[in-house]
Amino acid sequence: xxxxxxxxxxxxxxxxxxxxxxxxxxxxxxxxxxxxxxxxxxxxxxxxxxxxxxxxxxxxxxxxxxxxxxxxxxxxxxxxxxxxxxxxxxxxxxxxxxxxxxxxxxxxxxxxxxxxxxxxxxxxxxxxxxxxxxxxxxxxxxxxxxxxxxxxxxxxxxxxxxxxxxxxxxxxxxxxxxxxxxxxxxxxxxxxxxxxxxxxxxxxxxxxxxxxxxxxxxxxxxxxxxxxxxxxxxxxxxxxxxxxxxxxxxxxxxxxxxxxxxxxxxxxxxxxxxxxxxxxxxxxxxxxxxxxxxxxxxxxxxxxxxxxxxxxxxxxxxxxxxxxxxxxxxxxxxxxxxxxxxxxxxxxxxxxxxxxxxxxxxxxxxxxxxxxxxxxxxxxxxxxxxxxxxxxxxxxxxxxxxxxxxxxxxxxxxxxxxxxxxxxxxxxxxxxxxxxxxxxxxxxxxxxxxxxxxxxx
Ligand code: PFF
Numbered sequence: 001x002x003x004x005x006x007x008x009x010x011x012x013x014x015x016x017x018x019x020x021x022x023x024x025x026x027x028x029x030x031x032x033x034x035x036x037x038x039x040x041x042x043x044x045x046x047x048x049x050x051x052x053x054x055x056x057x058x059x060x061x062x063x064x065x066x067x068x069x070x071x072x073x074x075x076x077x078x079x080x081x082x083x084x085x086x087x088x089x090x091x092x093x094x095x096x097x098x099x100x101x102x103x104x105x106x107x108x109x110x111x112x113x114x115x116x117x118x119x120x121x122x123x124x125x126x127x128x129x130x131x132x133x134x135x136x137x138x139x140x141x142x143x144x145x146x147x148x149x150x151x152x153x154x155x156x157x158x159x160x161x162x163x164x165x166x167x168x169x170x171x172x173x174x175x176x177x178x179x180x181x182x183x184x185x186x187x188x189x190x191x192x193x194x195x196x197x198x199x200x201x202x203x204x205x206x207x208x209x210x211x212x213x214x215x216x217x218x219x220x221x222x223x224x225x226x227x228x229x230x231x232x233x234x235x236x237x238x239x240x241x242x243x244x245x246x247x248x249x250x251x252x253x254x255x256x257x258x259x260x261x262x263x264x265x266x267x268x269x270x271x272x273x274x275x276x277x278x279x280x281x282x283x284x285x286x287x288x289x290x291x292x293x294x295x296x297x298x299x300x301x302x303x304x305x306x307x308x309x310x311x312x313x314x315x316x317x318x319x320x321x322x323x324x325x326x327x328x329x330x331x332x333x334x335x336x337x338x339x340x341x342x343x344x345x346x347x348x349x350x351x352x353x354x355x356x357x358x359x360x361x362x363x364x365x366x367x368x369x370x371x372x373x374x375x376x377x378x379x380x381x382x383x384x385x386x387x388x389x390x391x392x393x394x395x396x397x398x399x400x401x402x403x404x405x406x407x408x409x410x411x412x413x414x415x416x417x418x419x420x421x422x423x424x425x426x427x428x429x430x431x432x433x434x435x436x437x438x439x440x441x442x443x444x445x446x447x448x449x450x451x452x453x454x455x456x457x
Pocket of ligand 1: 024025026027028029030107231232233234235236238239240241326327329330
């Protein structure tokens with residue numbers, strides 16, 4: 001007998017779930033990370049592989065993750081234990097939950113630091129620091145922030161406090177309303193930026209870079225990064241979406257919700273790319289400039305457009321909100337687990353999790369200055385030591401492996417009747433397509449990308 005509600009609360013409607021899951025998916029990954037990794041990996045071919053991965057791997061796995069979550073109705077660790085038991089499988093499957101919780105801690109630790117950059121930039125925008133910025137002065141402005149660990153620590157602390165407060169009140173209160181306003185506003189501002197990029201004189205160069213595939217520019221490591229990003233941007237492979245699925249009412253359509261979430265997420269990323277690359281080329285910046293790309297380009301746009309003070313401030317405030325609604329989902333599985341298994345009150349559990357994440361974040365802060373070191377990944381020189389290592393470990397390895405394990409569980413170890421009942425799309429071609437994708441295509445694709453990267457095929 002599966003539970004019909006979660007002890008942690010429920011979304012009020014299917015639409016509320018879509019809002020929350022979109023809030024989780026749309027974040028720094030779309031606006032900060034996607035453009036810079038696309039830039040580092042040569043553009044078009046990378047973008048194509050990323051879109052393919054979202055469609056053939058991400059969408060079916062998101063459906064699997066939601067259905068598992070809704071069937072288990074608990075934190076990912078306990079959900080996996082319950083479902084493994086129900087399907088008469090080994091308890092080892094709960095490792096998916098454990099791995100996911102660790103990945104969540106590692107990701108939030110650097111995610112919060114980058115969100116701190118966005119807070120800093122919102123204040124700079126408001127203070128008029130972007131006025132008449134050019135490629136060089138934008139670099140100075142950004143360099144000054146990275147080289148100041150105390151300042152980074154202050155913003156990181158503020159962001160972690162914000163996240164802990166919301167999560168301690170339960171994911172429902174506030175989140176639904178915030179996302180309802182935030183998403184459309186972010187969309188409008190991105191459109192405005194694309195409009196500005198249109199006038200920059202290099203719009204076509206930007207589009208060509210993003211959409212004209214040059215497979216010579218894409219390494220095997222770049223393919224791993226594109227696949228990893230499909231997981232990261234959709235919040236897959238670590239239990240965040242599983243957790244949100246556990247609050248989903250029983251009669252809501254999983255397939256339709258998934259398609260909407262994936263579509264919105266991809267559109268935001270592509271719009272961000274279309275806004276950023278024309279500015280990159282018009283100002284003599286490098287597409288491969290690395291994690292600072294957004295912070296080097298968009299301030300130039302705001303500094304040179306009418307109303308830039310207002311729009312610039314608004315944009316970075318919205319970016320902080322987008323990061324906030326993603327950060328919440330990164331630690332919700334850990335908080336829910338502490339409540340379920342350690343009998344902690346939600347507030348106390350949230351504070352503990354927040355403190356651990358805050359402490360871990362200090363390593364990332366230092367990796368931009370005192371503790372910086374370089375190494376090579378995918379033919380790219382990575383200059384920011386532990387930050388880059390954490391990012392590669394989580395996005396490129398932990399999330400795809402977690403997602404692959406979920407696909408295998410849903411495809412091979414859950415009874416056909418279980419997944420069919422939960423998805424409730426009948427036995428027709430839609431269900432059969434999903435089953436082929438989840439049993440064969442998604443796991444094999446992840447495996448092939450890895451084997452290719454280590455040179456075995
Ligand atoms: N999807 C978020 C983004 O693109 O910014 C990041 C993220 C959130 C990744 C939650 C993983 C996750 F579980």
